[in-house]
Structure formats: C-alpha cells, structure tokens
Amino acid sequence: MSRFEVTPVETFDVTLEVPGDKSMSHRAAMIAGLATGTSTITGFLPSEDCVNTLQAMKACGVRCEVLEELPGFGPVAMRIEGRSMHLTAPSGSIDCGNSGTGMRLLAGLFAGQDFITELFGDESLSSRPMGRIIQPLAAMGCRIEALGEKEGSAPLRISPAEIQPIRYELPMASAQVKSAVLLAGMTAAGTTEVIQPAVTRDHTERMLEAFGVKVVTEGLHVSLAGGQVPQARDFHVPGDISSAAFWIVAAAARPGARLVVKRVGLNPTRTAILDAIERMGATVIRRPVEDVQGEPFGDLEIHGAPLKGTDLLPEEIPNLIDEIPVLAVAAALAEGTTRIRNARELRVKETDRVATTVENLRAMGGQVEEFEDGMEITGGAPLRGAEMKSYGDHRIAMAFAVAGLFADGPSTILGTECVRTSYPGFDHHLAAVCRGAVAESDYQLPTRAPNA
Numbered sequence: 001m002s003r004f005e006v007t008p009v010e011t012f013d014v015t016l017e018v019p020g021d022k023s024m025s026h027r028a029a030m031i032a033g034l035a036t037g038t039s040t041i042t043g044f045l046p047s048e049d050c051v052n053t054l055q056a057m058k059a060c061g062v063r064c065e066v067l068e069e070l071p072g073f074g075p076v077a078m079r080i081e082g083r084s085m086h087l088t089a090p091s092g093s094i095d096c097g098n099s100g101t102g103m104r105l106l107a108g109l110f111a112g113q114d115f116i117t118e119l120f121g122d123e124s125l126s127s128r129p130m131g132r133i134i135q136p137l138a139a140m141g142c143r144i145e146a147l148g149e150k151e152g153s154a155p156l157r158i159s160p161a162e163i164q165p166i167r168y169e170l171p172m173a174s175a176q177v178k179s180a181v182l183l184a185g186m187t188a189a190g191t192t193e194v195i196q197p198a199v200t201r202d203h204t205e206r207m208l209e210a211f212g213v214k215v216v217t218e219g220l221h222v223s224l225a226g227g228q229v230p231q232a233r234d235f236h237v238p239g240d241i242s243s244a245a246f247w248i249v250a251a252a253a254r255p256g257a258r259l260v261v262k263r264v265g266l267n268p269t270r271t272a273i274l275d276a277i278e279r280m281g282a283t284v285i286r287r288p289v290e291d292v293q294g295e296p297f298g299d300l301e302i303h304g305a306p307l308k309g310t311d312l313l314p315e316e317i318p319n320l321i322d323e324i325p326v327l328a329v330a331a332a333l334a335e336g337t338t339r340i341r342n343a344r345e346l347r348v349k350e351t352d353r354v355a356t357t358v359e360n361l362r363a364m365g366g367q368v369e370e371f372e373d374g375m376e377i378t379g380g381a382p383l384r385g386a387e388m389k390s391y392g393d394h395r396i397a398m399a400f401a402v403a404g405l406f407a408d409g410p411s412t413i414l415g416t417e418c419v420r421t422s423y424p425g426f427d428h429h430l431a432a433v434c435r436g437a438v439a440e441s442d443y444q445l446p447t448r449a450p451n452a
C-alpha cells in the first residue's frame with residue numbers, strides 16, 4: 001500500500017500548473033468521439049478516471065492517435081477521429097473504474113446507440129447510486145438495467161431502444177445526471193429539457209456548444225434539440241481547479257505564503273472555493289486569460305492570512321462540492337466556526353465524505369460536529385500529526401496530506417494509490433511545497449514525466 005509521509009512546512013512561495021480538468025477531459029473524449037471529423041485534444045488529464053473513459057470510446061470504434069503521453073499514466077495530447085454519433089459495439093464490458101462521472105455520462109451516451117453495453121466499476125463505484133440516472137433515462141425510453149447486488153447499483157446494462165425527448169426536473173443538483181440526460185437527448189427526436197434545482201457545473205453545455213451543438217441555457221433550464229451532430233475541433237483542457245484547491249488551501253491558511261497557479265480553469269460554476277477562501281481572509285488575485293473555446297481560464301495568485309470561519313451558502317455547495325474535504329481542513333485552521341450544510345451529496349461520492357472527513361479531522365484533534373447533511377467545524381486549535389487512512393478516496397488522501405503540512409509533527413496518509421484517479425504528479429507537487437519552492441521546470445509536470 002502506498003502512503004504519503006508529510007512533514008509540517010513553515011512557509012512557501014510556489015508557482016505551479018496542475019494537470020488538466022477531470023470533468024472537461026471526460027467530456028472531451030466523449031464529445032470528440034461522437035463528432036464528425038478529427039479533433040486534437042491537448043491538456044487531457046491522464047488520470048485513471050479519464051483514461052477509462054477514453055478506453056470506453058476506443059472500445060466502441062473511436063480511433064485515437066496519442067501525440068504526447070505522461071509516462072506511467074496516460075495520454076495528454078491526442079487526435080480523436082469521431083464517429084458522427086454512430087459508435088460500434090464493444091467486444092466486452094466497459095470498465096469505468098472509480099469514476100461516477102465516467103459511468104453516468106457514458107450511460108447517457110450509450111442510451112441511443114444500437115448495441116448492448118455493460119458498464120462496471122470498482123467496489124466504490126458499485127456502491128454509488130445509479131437510480132438517479134436510471135430513472136430519467138428509462139423515462140426517455142432507454143432500456144437500462146442495474147445488475148448490482150444493491151438496488152440501483154452498477155454494473156449497468158443498456159440495450160438498444162428509441163430515445164424520446166424529456167422535460168426533466170433534477171431531484172438533486174447533479175451535473176452528472178444533467179449531462180447523462182442531455183447526452184441521451186442528442187439522439188432523441190425532439191427537444192430535451194433539464195431543470196436544475198441550483199446551478200451545477202456546465203461543462204457539458206459549453207463543450208457541446210464549442211463542438212457546434214446548439215444548447216439553450218436560460219437560468220436553471222437547459223435544453224437541446226436531438227439530431228445535432230458535434231463537429232470536430234481542437235480543444236485545450238485547462239488545469240483542474242479541484243486539483244489546484246489543495247495548494248490554494250495550503251497557501252491561504254499560511255500567513256506569508258504565496259502561490260501562483262498557471263492556466264487553471266476559472267469556469268464560474270467551479271470557482272466557489274475562491275469565494276469561500278476569500279471570505280475566510282486570504283487574498284485571491286484572478287488573472288483571467290481570454291476565453292477562446294467557451295471555457296474561461298487564467299492564472300491565480302493566493303496570499304495566505306490568518307483565516308476566520310465562514311458559512312458556505314446553499315447555492316455554493318454544488319460549485320465546490322469536490323473541494324469540501326480540503327475546505328474542511330482550512331476550516332480547522334481558521335478561528336471560529338465554519339458551517340458546511342446542505343451537502344448531503346457528499347455522502348455518495350467515492351466515500352461518504354462527511355464521515356471520512358470528520359474521522360480524519362478528529363484524528364488530528366480537530367473539533368467537528370457531524371450532521372446528516374454536512375458538518376460544523378470550530379477551528380483555531382493546532383492540529384496533531386497523525387496516521388490517517390484515505391479510505392480509497394483520492395480527495396480524502398490529498399486533503400489530509402495538506403492538513404499534515406500544518407500539524408505539530410509528521411503525519412502519514414495510508415492508501416494513496418487512489419490519487420491516480422484524478423491527480424497524476426500530486427506527490428511531486430507535495431514534495432515541492434514541502435521544500436518551499438517549485439523549480440521552473442516543474443510547471444510542465446502535467447505533460448512530462450516527473451523529473452524529481
């Protein structure tokens with residue numbers, strides 16, 4: 001089992017670039033694979049989750065020529081020859097690994113194809129709720145069965161059927177469910193409409209638009225007419241703000257520290273972490289670069305300060321959902337109380353992230369009260385160095401590696417292989433932050449082999 005050994009760090013001045021955005025990389029592989037023509041995708045996240053999605057598309061006849069690879073991980077640049085919406089039957093079941101995004105979006109994408117597909121995942125994914133996509137997809141005419149032991153769980157089998165458009169009110173604020181319905185709606189005869197209870201990440205809508213598909217967004221309503229075929233284009237995936245979040249918190253909570261993150265995605269449905277950390281007292285300087293492909297991106301500069309607690313707003317929750325474990329670490333380091341409520345969705349991620357975050361915070365001596373829909377953290381007391389588990393959850397592993405930077409002694413995080421699902425090179429960046437600086441050559445980590 002691999003582990004992170006973390007020692008406390010005084011201060012640091014670091015400039016780095018994080019690997020490509022996970023949400024966008026999944027969608028780039030899918031939409032380029034459905035398009036007419038050949039797309040060149042760069043900045044692709046070569047993590048297990050996204051490589052599994054790319055493999056799924058390849059298994060269904062999509063040709064992919066790798067142009068650049070991160071050795072030991074996967075492709076970061078590739079040419080994808082799309083199949084004009086007509087995929088071919090895979091020769092076996094499709095492995096989605098640990099990825100909820102991969103499985104749920106692929107289920108929508110396969111709904112209108114004329115062959116049988118089976119999607120399976122690891123133990124964690126097999127226990128996550130799939131009823132949330134089965135229900136709307138079945139209402140669209142999709143023949144989808146949950147074959148798992150637990151009701152409504154993976155593996156999923158999708159058989160050929162004619163897909164009808166739907167007007168669907170999402171019961172939860174989930175971009176994955178919204179995207180599954182929209183992708184299925186691409187093959188429907190008529191207009192599919194999804195109504196969200198709150199704004200969720202809009203990468204599917206933006207990427208479809210970038211590939212020439214008309215998507216109409218009016219407030220919380222999103223709709224698209226079926227029968228449109230995406231047109232190939234080149235697409236560069238910016239850095240993942242959810243990966244940058246670990247260093248953003250590390251810098252924000254350390255007075256005197258400075259962090260620059262280059263070329264990171266700044267889509268407003270993903271930047272609530274910046275608003276929260278600013279309210280807590282850190283300085284956040286946004287340097288947006290022109291948005292050329294429908295996704296805003298730019299550089300960020302963070303200056304640390306003594307933090308104070310904050311209340312996360314209900315509408316912020318979907319826009320920082322994956323950052324909550326590391327934000328909870330920031331809360332434990334801040335004076336006063338931080339309230340994280342309306343976050344029930346955390347309980348159905350790779351782990352029950354309310355429980356695993358609370359468990360590890362308590363192991364470090366943090367003061368935290370658990371609620372069904374979140375937690376309240378009273379911070380300010382020093383954290384203790386501790387041995388903690390990742391519980392097989394990449395965000396938990398990385399969040400508590402960051403906590404270890406602030407402890408009164410060394411910490412160990414056990415079971416860190418899971419970090420490969422979203423952040424190749426995290427260990428390399430962690431070592432650089434522990435050294436207090438990153439060399440110029442480290443900027444290129446996402447597209448090159450770690451050289452340390």
Ligand SMILES: O=C(O)C1=C[C@@H](OP(=O)(O)O)[C@@H](O)[C@H](O)C1
Pocket residue numbers: 022023024100101173174175176177179201321322345
């Ligand atoms: O659409 C996406 O790419 C994602 C949506 C979120 O999940 P939900 O849609 O289930 O909230 C998020 O937690 C996940 O990491 C990625």
Ligand SMILES: C=C(OP(=O)(O)O)C(=O)O
Pocket residue numbers: 022098099100101102322349350395422
């Ligand atoms: C929840 C996550 O991903 P997914 O749902 O795709 O497994 C995540 O990356 O934190």
